[in-house]
Amino acid sequence: MGLELYLDLLSQPCRAIYIFAKKNGIPFELRTVDLIKGQHLSDAFSQVNPLKKVPALKDGDFTLSESVAILLYLTHKYKVPDHWYPQDLQARARVDEYLAWQHTTLRRSCLRALWHKVMFPVFLGEPVSPQTLAATLAELDVNVQLLEDKFLQNKAFLAGPHISLADLVAITELMHPVGAGCQVFKGRPKLAAWRNRVEAAVGEDLFQEAHEIILKAKDFPPADPTTKQKLMPRVLAMIQ
Amino acid sequence: MGEGTGPGALARHRDPGLQLASCGCGAWHRLNMALELYMDLLSAPCRAVYIFSKKHDIPFNFQFVDLLKGHPYNKEYIKINPLRKLPSLKDGKFVLTESVAILYYLCRKYSTPSHWYPPDLHIRARVDEFMAWQHVAFQLPMKKMVWLKLLIPKITGEEVSAEKMDHTVAEVKNSLKLFEEYFLQDKMFITGDQISLADLVAVVEMMQPMAANYNAFLNSSKVAEWRMRVELSIGSGLFREAHNRLMQLADWDFSTLDPVVKEKI
Numbered sequence A: 001m002g003l004e005l006y007l008d009l010l011s012q013p014c015r016a017i018y019i020f021a022k023k024n025g026i027p028f029e030l031r032t033v034d035l036i037k038g039q040h041l042s043d044a045f046s047q048v049n050p051l052k053k054v055p056a057l058k059d060g061d062f063t064l065s066e067s068v069a070i071l072l073y074l075t076h077k078y079k080v081p082d083h084w085y086p087q088d089l090q091a092r093a094r095v096d097e098y099l100a101w102q103h104t105t106l107r108r109s110c111l112r113a114l115w116h117k118v119m120f121p122v123f124l125g126e127p128v129s130p131q132t133l134a135a136t137l138a139e140l141d142v143n144v145q146l147l148e149d150k151f152l153q154n155k156a157f158l159a160g161p162h163i164s165l166a167d168l169v170a171i172t173e174l175m176h177p178v179g180a181g182c183q184v185f186k187g188r189p190k191l192a193a194w195r196n197r198v199e200a201a202v203g204e205d206l207f208q209e210a211h212e213i214i215l216k217a218k219d220f221p222p223a224d225p226t227t228k229q230k231l232m233p234r235v236l237a238m239i240q
Numbered sequence B: 001m002g003e004g005t006g007p008g009a010l011a012r013h014r015d016p017g018l019q020l021a022s023c024g025c026g027a028w029h030r031l032n033m034a035l036e037l038y039m040d041l042l043s044a045p046c047r048a049v050y051i052f053s054k055k056h057d058i059p060f061n062f063q064f065v066d067l068l069k070g071h072p073y074n075k076e077y078i079k080i081n082p083l084r085k086l087p088s089l090k091d092g093k094f095v096l097t098e099s100v101a102i103l104y105y106l107c108r109k110y111s112t113p114s115h116w117y118p119p120d121l122h123i124r125a126r127v128d129e130f131m132a133w134q135h136v137a138f139q140l141p142m143k144k145m146v147w148l149k150l151l152i153p154k155i156t157g158e159e160v161s162a163e164k165m166d167h168t169v170a171e172v173k174n175s176l177k178l179f180e181e182y183f184l185q186d187k188m189f190i191t192g193d194q195i196s197l198a199d200l201v202a203v204v205e206m207m208q209p210m211a212a213n214y215n216a217f218l219n220s221s222k223v224a225e226w227r228m229r230v231e232l233s234i235g236s237g238l239f240r241e242a243h244n245r246l247m248q249l250a251d252w253d254f255s256t257l258d259p260v261v262k263e264k265i
Helices: A012-023 A044-046 A067-077 A091-102 A105-123 A130-152 A165-179 A191-200 A206-209 A212-219 A227-237 B044-055 B076-082 B099-109 B120-156 B164-185 B196-210 B221-234 B236-247 B259-262
Strands: A003-007 A031-034 A056-059 A064-065 B019-023 B028-032 B035-039 B060-064 B086-089 B094-097
Touching: A003 A012, A012 A105, A012 A165, A012 A206, A044 A056, A056 A067, A056 B221, A064 A067, A064 A206, A064 B044, A064 B120, A067 A165, A067 B120, A091 A105, A091 A165, A091 B094, A091 B099, A105 A130, A105 A165, A105 A227, A105 B060, A130 A165, A165 A191, A165 A206, A191 A206, A191 B259, A212 B259, B035 B044, B044 B120, B044 B196, B044 B236, B086 B099, B086 B164, B094 B099, B099 B196, B120 B164, B120 B196, B164 B196, B164 B221, B196 B236, B221 B236
Parallel strands: A003 A031, B035 B060
Antiparallel strands: A003 A056, A056 A064, B019 B028, B035 B086, B086 B094
């Protein structure tokens, strides 16, 4: 059995891995783990990832969680073009810096934006107070601005002149609030131009394919009570 | 110019005091020029960088940025790191933030012993996995414990509700459980028989609640034993020195807290 990637393209980190693997022609079996149906909570999946999260990787007997670790694993194993994770000490450090920063900042904001704006009210049927939503969107705004001011600045891509893992992780995060109807690129021409460059570097078809599901998040049918009960505790823990 | 040009090769230069090394990326780096490390050892990520640098005799100037005095918000520091967070590294003109990125940078630039960040694909992945996981699952609950149990009561004069405390304690215990069952398991260290960056980052995070008199190592003898191994690998003297300021936090006179800092809190 070759490389298996356990993904749900609803999830931002899964999209980054999907795009990276496809773009670099890395052969893999896609194992879809349907988050909406709670498949990540199954006993079968916990054999792959006891932490019960996607993405997860299985390569023979070797299993791995955490998208950043998975991206780095694929980078090293499949010897992808240098620009994804440059050999140059300082350029590589810039990628590491972004990948470390984003966990508690942009990722968190993007996740909360999707859940507070769409997933709670539409999918889980749970109302979200206007204050909570406003606070979440304000926080998102701050982090998107930091992305532009501190990381992108006047460069073509986040870590330098070429696309890297940092851009892939960032763009897939931003598509979360985009899927929720937030216009994160509005009034941000620099960031919008960067988004276009990233999409062009990845390939428009692959980019659209990876984002098909998130862009339809508003149309998800409401969860049935059993599923809702199953998902709620972990959702609440995830977005706090 | 030198003897060989592969990774780790040293070069003799016209200036005999100038030591250069190649880390494999093709560029030559000046090894003996001191780094600037902007830190306050109250912060766990700063302790990881401090311990690692001292352990490997990496030349650096300790730029003390006092969290308790609100120094991260000073104009001078904002120029270094507009995010106002610690630690930051300055290597000539190159400024780097995020302790994980800094640790990886130091490993590569100073060619530290390979067990800290092993070259084996699978073993390295385990380090990367922990380093990624810990941001949300580990660091946040440990920090929260100090805020809720020590800082908020000391600063505001009010205790935090029992419900909130219980919730945070549960979070910390859950993180520790995951750490033990998924990352440590029955191994000596996270990657196996030798200490790595993952153990260093884990231990400094786990020490954080000590400031609030919460001993995270009491939950499990396995974790307690692991901690002793990590401390011994680092060197008890260095470990204690790095944690001195943290352990004294509870005794600090919070009435002298800078009003700006108090407001931010």
